[in-house]
Amino acid sequence: MKTESKTQTVRLPILHGYTKEFYDWCRQQELRFQRCQKCGAWRHPPRPMCHSCHSLQWEWAPTKGKGKVYCWTTVHQALDPAFAEAVPYAAVVVELDEGPRLATWVTGILPDDLQIGMPVELWFDDVSDEVTLPKFKRVG
């Protein structure tokens, strides 16, 4: 499901190596993380080796895009000028049901209404021709 981007704010990642692969999956409307093919452990941000069993065999495993709010900060002073028009906004850490966590936005809700453990679901924001960001919205 698509929800309008709150702003035209753009600060793009540098698409290289595993990071390019991560965001390429987002462009295809899939939020995938590295998962060890030997022991099944998830990991993020991407890196070559499984910290649990040291296997170098891994795959980009899909998530269902459901998760909950872990913590957040509400930014009032945009330290990055690219976000000057966006303040105040909440930069939220969301924990996916599968386990990995990521920095993201939960849109369609005021920062003051966020709660730890609040269920959220994924949507994709095409912020440029090359980059799609995984964002979330409140369930229900």
Add this chain to the structure above:
Amino acid sequence: MPEQHYLREQTCIVGIGETAYTRGTPKSALELALEAAMSAIEDAGIAPEAIDAVILPGGAGSGGTAGDFCANLGLQDLHYTTSLQEMGGAMCVSAVESAAVALASGIAHYALIPMCSRFYSGRKARQVTSDPGTGLQSAETIRDYYAPFGVAAPPQHYAWMAQRHMQLYGTTHEQLGAVVVAMRKHAQLHPNALMKRAPITLEDYLSSRWVSYPYRLLDCCLETDGAAALLMTTAERAKDLRSKPVYVMGVTSGHPFPPHDIPNRPDILKIGLDFCAPRAYAMAGVTPSDIDFAEIYDCFTGQAILQIEAAGFCKKGEGGPFVENGRIELGGALPINTHGGLLSQAHNTGMNHLVEAVVQLRHDAGARQVQDAELGVVTGWGGHGHGSIAIVRR
């Protein structure tokens, strides 16, 4: 009988030097670092040529390369040099650890640790996202995974930890404020504190503007220019020097897991200092209750509270109540950041905390002297939560 650790009391800080801390400077980082280094060398009373180790907390970001210090100080035979750049703000205390290892092992005899920070005139921490690549994984994590969501700099990603601490443990804004009120009070007593004529009240704190909730402007450390340096040697050699030695009892470094990303830690409130502080106390053969004062790396108020807990002064989650009622102020049960800290003296990446610990243990702190100070703790924090701790005695 407890095991005697090989580093305990083997090395000493015998020289300290510090430039003025300012906002703005016409001097280069190398000039400032050399000025501080010469003060430390003169304080120790050694010939500069005796230095055979240069430990650079931040690599060339300490003010110059090892080669720069050799060329300017006339060091003809450098035995040892290293950099702790990845430790971020934990780098200065970790540099003491590296110096202690190099000295106690006999690799070197006199170690210089210079540190210049030009956070006002130079590149600001908040500019990290515009870098094409620093080579540090923690910076690339910010650039590629935080910055697209408007998380560019420490007051933002460190605020995640403070917010969760407040949610889990009920830590209050007033408790965060108590930290900076104490630091500011102490800065009034330090002639080289940037905020020495700018006292604040808790009300001032509570009415300061939001930066990144739960952090207000006054939760954030200063951005200043200035340098400091330490001179270290072995306990045996220290006996022959004119300065009063300060003994390194225990010194360790630690890392959160995974080090480069905050969200994916099983518990984002478990920091590097949680791992290394117990090892430091075991090395020193003392307990937190033996400590007379602490210089805590106060980049932000919430990070100071996390470190007060990790350093063993109270239990996990009890750092909020601990900092209240003047307990961390001079005259309280555990004076913290008697120089004003990063929040009110200056931001020299924690080297100013080490200098202040030495001043306190020499009983040279004047109006801000902790009475009968015998044993102090200095912590470092940086690069997403790396930690370090030194336990020092007079």
